[in-house]
Amino acid sequence: MEGKPAGTNGDDRRSLWVFDFDGTLSPIVADRHAARIHPMCREMLRGLARMPTHFVVVLSSREIEDLAKRVPLPRVILGGASGLEWRLPGGHRIRPGEPFEARREKVRGTLAPLLSRLSHIPGVDVEDKGWSVAIHHRHVLPEVVAMLEPLLKEVEGTPDVRVYRGPSVAEVQFLRNVNKSFGVRTICRIIGLDPSIGRILYAGDDENDAVAMRWVLRKGGIAFSVGSAAHVPGARVVENPVALARAVAALAGIAPDLGKGNA
Incomplete structure (x- = not known):
């Protein structure tokens, strides 16, 4: 990539394009169950594939079955639970083994009382994603925030977990070392791509994505931060999924009229 359209000028190096889902390929919506890939992003992914x-690759903290319903593109690799679960083209599935599951259940039991307290705060919605929990607080009234923040700090201090903040949500990873950077490194191993030789692009919108962005940038790749500000130095900022689709299509040299009439 390196600022030039990938796949041009006779360059046959392999390229890896990795996209977060919520807030990146799908606009942020009040009801997470209503999240859908933006049509322009869907066509951009098809063109790349x-x-x-x-x-x-679409890499999400959502469980793989949930993600598959929202990205109905058979040529696209899907990564769920930040890279613990995978669905490859052709339907092959890769899942974590029993040791990972045992660690998850131990942490889940430790967090259960604290998550119960959070769920009773008016406006808080605790979403169990299997390998993580999303604490949604978009609808918390200002006068209730004083109750919320100390509990979130307590979650962040729990051993063996990692909390990533996003727009109106705190993502609690049950396995501390599992994040989007872990996911990108894992898919590189699965497809046999050497990051020092291949080209990598990552696009995302929150703290979990920022971890992957930093790793990709250190490897000489490209990172896109979707939203109002870059999460890491060197990331290219785009306003929303529409702007991301246009920027990536231009970078790849595909579908030059992708964005016409679809603002």
């Missing part, structure tokens, strides 16, 4: 030697 048709290119030889290019691997296209």
Whole structure:
């Protein structure tokens, strides 16, 4: 990539394009169950996936079954639970083994009383994603925030977990070392891509994505931060999923009229 359209000028190096889902390919919505991939992002992914030697990945903290319903593109690799679960083209599934599951259940039991207290705060919605918990607080009234923040700090201090903040949500990873950077490194191993040789792009919108952005940038790749400000130095800022689709399509040299009439 390196600022040039991938796949041009006779360059046949393999490329990896990795995209977060919520807030990146899908606009943030009040009801998380209503999240859908933006049509322009869907067409952008299709265009990338048709290119030889290019691997296209949607990597989310959602569980793989939930993500598959929202990204109905058979050529696109899906990564759920920040990279613990995978669905490859052709339907092959990769899942974590029993040791991971045992660690998860131990942490889940430790957090249960604290998550119960959080769920009773008016406006808080605790979403169990299997390998993580999302604490949604978009609808918390200002006068209730004083109750919420100390409990979130207590969650952040719990051993063996990692909390990533996003727009009106705190994502609690049950396995501390599992994040989007873990996911990108894992898919590189699965497809046999050497990050020092291949080209990598990552696009996301929250703290979990920022971890992956930093790793990709250190490897000489490109990072897009979707939203009002870059999460890491060197990331390219785009306003929303529409702007991301246009920028990536231009970078890849595909579908030059992708964005016409679809603002």
